[in-house]
Amino acid sequence: xxxxxxxxxxxxxxxxxxxxxxxxxxxxxxxxxxxxxxxxxxxxxxxxxxxxxxxxxxxxxxxxxxxxxxxxxxxxxxxxxxxxxxxxxxxxxxxxxxxxxxxxxxxxxxxxxxxxxxxxxxxxxxxxxxxxxxxxxxxxxxxxxxxxxxxxxxxxxxxxxxxxxxxxxxxxxxxxxxxxxxxxxxxxxxxxxxxxxxxxxxxxxxxxxxxxxxxxxxxxxxxxxxxxxxxxxxxxxxxxxxxxxxxxxxxxxxxxxxxxxxxx
Amino acid sequence: xxxxxxxxxxxxxxxxxxxxxxxxxxxxxxxxxxxxxxxxxxxxxxxxxxxxxxxxxxxxxxxxxxxxxxxxxxxxxxxxxxxxxxxxxxxxxxxxxxxxxxxxxxxxxxxxxxxxxxxxxxxxxxxxxxxxxxxxxxxxxxxxxxxxxxxxxxxxxxxxxxxxxxxxxxxxxxxxxxxxxxxxxxxxxxxxxxxxxxxxxxxxxxxxxxxxxxxxxxxxxxxxxxxxxxxxxxxxxxxxxxxxxxxxxxxxxxxxxxxxxxxx
Numbered sequence: 056x057x058x059x060x061x062x063x064x065x066x067x068x069x070x071x072x073x074x075x076x077x078x079x080x081x082x083x084x085x086x087x088x089x090x091x092x093x094x095x096x097x098x099x100x101x102x103x104x105x106x107x108x109x110x111x112x113x114x115x116x117x118x119x120x121x122x123x124x125x126x127x128x129x130x131x132x133x134x135x136x137x138x139x140x141x142x143x144x145x146x147x148x149x150x151x152x153x154x155x156x157x158x159x160x161x162x163x164x165x166x167x168x169x170x171x172x173x174x175x176x177x178x179x180x181x182x183x184x185x186x187x188x189x190x191x192x193x194x195x196x197x198x199x200x201x202x203x204x205x206x207x208x209x210x211x212x213x214x215x216x217x218x219x220x221x222x223x224x225x226x227x228x229x230x231x232x233x234x235x236x237x238x239x240x241x242x243x244x245x246x247x248x249x250x251x252x253x254x255x256x257x258x259x260x261x262x263x264x265x266x267x268x269x270x271x272x273x274x275x276x277x278x279x280x281x282x283x284x285x286x287x288x289x290x291x292x293x294x295x296x297x298x299x300x301x302x303x304x305x306x307x308x309x310x311x312x313x314x315x316x317x318x319x
Numbered sequence: 320x321x322x323x324x325x326x327x328x329x330x331x332x333x334x335x336x337x338x339x340x341x342x343x344x345x346x347x348x349x350x351x352x353x354x355x356x357x358x359x360x361x362x363x364x365x366x367x368x369x370x371x372x373x374x375x376x377x378x379x380x381x382x383x384x385x386x387x388x389x390x391x392x393x394x395x396x397x398x399x400x401x402x403x404x405x406x407x408x409x410x411x412x413x414x415x416x417x418x419x420x421x422x423x424x425x426x427x428x429x430x431x432x433x434x435x436x437x438x439x440x441x442x443x444x445x446x447x448x449x450x451x452x453x454x455x456x457x458x459x460x461x462x463x464x465x466x467x468x469x470x471x472x473x474x475x476x477x478x479x480x481x482x483x484x485x486x487x488x489x490x491x492x493x494x495x496x497x498x499x500x501x502x503x504x505x506x507x508x509x510x511x512x513x514x515x516x517x518x519x520x521x522x523x524x525x526x527x528x529x530x531x532x533x534x535x536x537x538x539x540x541x542x543x544x545x546x547x548x549x550x551x552x553x554x555x556x557x558x559x560x561x562x563x564x565x566x567x568x569x570x571x572x573x574x575x576x577x578x579x580x581x582x583x
Contacts, residue, residue, distance in 0.1 A: 090498045105515045105517070239347060
């Protein structure tokens with residue numbers, strides 16, 4: 056087991072290093088993408104702060120609490136971007152025949168497809184988010200260590216849930232050689248996690264909790280830290296993440312079993 | 320003219336033929352609007368107005384964003400970058416057409432489809448809020464809104480055309496284009512009304528063409544500007560359009576002259 060982890064860590068680090076070198080080669084392009092990501096983060100954050108110059112609370116949350124929700128969304132989203140970036144190029148990987156090579160390599164094709172493309176710019180963008188989360192923590196009242204532990208645990212759980220969704224999308228691409236847009240829909244719908252789930256109507260909230268569990272990924276960790284999440288909801292989040300991961304892995308295996316190579 | 324109308328017609332059919340892609344694009348856009356709508360709805364709570372906008376006006380602004388995004392920000396910038404970088408542009412340059420006229424025809428076809436769908440989405444949300452929207456009753460308002468929105472759509476086309484043309488000189492023009500599109504979304508008021516921003520920043524932005532993309536057309540629709548002021552804004556917008564047409568075409572011609580037909 057330790058050997059396997061070491062092997063995959065080595066592969067990931069190597070691909071991350073290669074990704075970084077490629078991005079450093081394309082300086083203008085990389086600078087543009089990095090600046091764009093920073094603009095998106097900072098403009099939205101400025102928007103949240105500007106709003107609270109005029110109101111005291113949104114859906115019962117004050118500025119610091121709303122910032123916590125917003126930054127938690129960014130943290131989860133960026134972690135997913137860092138680790139599961141490969142899915143965004145899955146269609147090209149399949150249609151150009153590269154997936155055939157993945158299948159004969161001494162490495163899990165799922166890992167190669169989902170995890171072995173690393174955008175170094177996302178790692179850079181993550182740093183200000185972590186600093187801002189630290190600053191937000193400092194402005195919140197002191198919570199017991201269990202609240203922080205629950206926050207970190209549910210962030211990890213969210214990443215697991217996002218992994219399951221990416222695996223499902225990768226499987227769909229292998230099976231159909233198209234529908235790469237499926238993962239882009241997920242990204243757009245993830246936008247709904249920028250704000251606390253409590254702002255939505257009860258039906259939308261239910262859909263975001265049970266159908267497309269954006270709330271579980273983005274709002275649950277922040278709510279756990281604020282002491283607003285009951286243990287039963289935490290248990291639901293864990294059960295959902297584990298069952299989604301298991302189901303998506305079965306789905307992936309079934310898709311690969313039906314794969315007949317699509318390139319010459 | 321007939322050939323451009325034919326290009327428009329073919330592109331319209333092509334966009335409608337890719338139903339899954341279209342549907343997925345629209346689902347993503349709808350998620351963003353639903354999210355912003357819910358945010359403002361929660362923020363307004365039982366307040367009758369916010370930042371000088373009544374509840375009805377603010378919710379209308381958010382829904383109007385959906386239509387204006389579809390009309391203004393649906394573009395072909397990334398395709399142009401791909402066509403120049405891969406050399407596919409060569410096959411267009413030898414045809415008896417002006418490429419920018421051809422690109423404009425394709426652009427208008429995509430905008431037509433997306434605007435129709437955007438109206439449908441807004442209608443769905445309007446049903447849920449039981450018609451609590453601001454609908455102008457003066458015909459001049461409608462006329463000025465259509466003029467302002469049409470001009471902003473053309474400004475965006477030529478702006479994007481100009482930035483995408485950087486691909487003639489560098490294969491890294493995707494980065495600046497990505498950065499430009501994100502900055503524009505915020506600076507144009509496509510996520511929130513610019514009234515949220517501090518006065519100094521708002522003044523600085525009003526000296527640029529960006530607020531003319533979404534913010535000003537929306538204010539014209541909401542009758543937040545007098546007819547005289549609206550006419551003045553449209554005149555300024557027309558000047559910006561002339562500037563960007565001249566700039567985009569100059570960059571294009573210089574780019575084509577320096578083009579070396581790399582690729583296949």
